[in-house]
Amino acid sequence: MADPWQSAYDFAVQVARAAGAVIRKAGEDEIKVQTKSCAVDLVTQTDERVEKIIIGSLKEQFGDGSHCFIGEESVSNGQPCNLTDKPTWIIDPVDGTTNFVHGFPFVAVSIAFAVNKELEFGVVYSCLEDKMYKARKGMGAFCDDEQIQVSDVKDINKSIIISEHGTDRSIEKVTKIFSTMQKILRIPVHGLRGSGTAATNMCLVASGASEAFFEIGIHCWDIAAGVVIVREAGGIILDVDGGPFDLMSRRMMSANNDIIAKRIIKEIEIFEVLRDDAPVPSK
Structure with a gap:
């Protein structure tokens, strides 16, 4: 066929x-x-x-x-x-x-x-x-x-985690983003990084350079290709609350394995974002 x-x-x-x-x-x-x-x-x-x-x-x-x-x-x-x-x-x-x-x-x-x-x-x-x-x-x-393929690291203390601070500068969201980063640093992890591009961040997870990348506020076009690449490299994709991934939710956790993912998820302070497929307001 x-x-x-x-x-x-x-x-x-x-x-x-x-x-x-x-x-x-x-x-x-x-x-x-x-x-x-x-x-x-x-x-x-x-x-x-x-x-x-x-x-x-x-x-x-x-x-x-x-x-x-x-x-x-x-x-x-x-x-x-x-x-x-x-x-x-x-x-x-x-x-x-x-x-x-x-x-x-x-x-x-x-x-x-x-x-x-x-x-x-x-x-x-x-x-x-x-x-x-x-x-x-x-x-x-x-x-x-x-x-x-993704890295085989299972010890969170030996991991590099990627995240971004996004484009929304509201006090509530910035406070939650940086509070999450502080809590992850204090686990402690080897380091926090960010390339400024979600697609590249996911490829860094897929290639084993980082153990996880998560973000709230990204869009489906930022991560759709990366989702396939991470999965095919042996990684996992979840919602930031640990539930099933939804491409249109603008919430995503990618990781080399569920041990790293679940440990990071414990520290994430979630905030609301408008879904990509939400109805467009009429003008």
């Missing part, structure tokens, strides 16, 4: 690499910065241009109208963020926009593909590092064609 999605997977890798080349070229030019929702959440013309390139290429390749698309910039411009049973591409054209603007060297193209609401494959191209992470469900995870 022919594999229905191998060609889509191979094409996603090509598209991610091409998009990364555009990002690198833009990084060499002067970047005009606009603000999105706040001064911290920066957006550049590159975001929109790269998303158009990715979606345009995918539509040209799979142009029968049977495929759906969820893209960061499209949703920002008012399109709904609904995951259906149809084949669906979930795209973050420039994950780590703030990094990109400042020349901080972690920027990724993230492309995931879901069918019947199940993630089939994910591609994360860390374009400034020139590292291609990829995985298909049931077929392992790879970085530049070399298979990767």
Whole structure:
């Protein structure tokens, strides 16, 4: 029986690499910065241009109208963020926009593909590092064609944990985020880190460089590809309360094993965020 999605997977890798080349070229030019929702959440013309390139290429390749698309910039411009049973591409054209603007060297193209609401494959191209992470469900995870796997560390005191502080600067959320970080540091762990891009953070877990990454407030396009890569590298994905993972919940814990995950989850101070698939308010 022919594999229905191998060609889509191979094409996603090509598209991610091409998009990364555009990002690198833009990084060499002067970047005009606009603000999105706040001064911290920066957006550049590159975001929109790269998303158009990715979606345009995918539509040209799979142009029968049977495929759906969820893209960061499209949703920002008012399109709904609904995951259906149809084949669906979930795209973050420039994950780590703030990094990109400042020349901080972690920027990724993230492309995931879901069918019947199940993630089939994910591609994360860390374009400034020139590292291609990829995985298909049931077929392992790879970085530049070399298979990767999560670390075998089970002692929380010997772990490196990744988290981010997000873009919401409300007192309540910032207080809970940093209180959580303080409690994790006092376990103690070897260290807390953050690359500024969720997709890259998940690939660091998948490749064994870190034992866990969690965040509240991320979006489905930030993590969809990384979810497949972590799982195929032998890791686990949970909700930050320890329950089942929900791609649209904007809450995610990824870890090398459940021992590390459950110990970190004990320290997380949860706060409310609006789901990605929440109804868009009418104007």
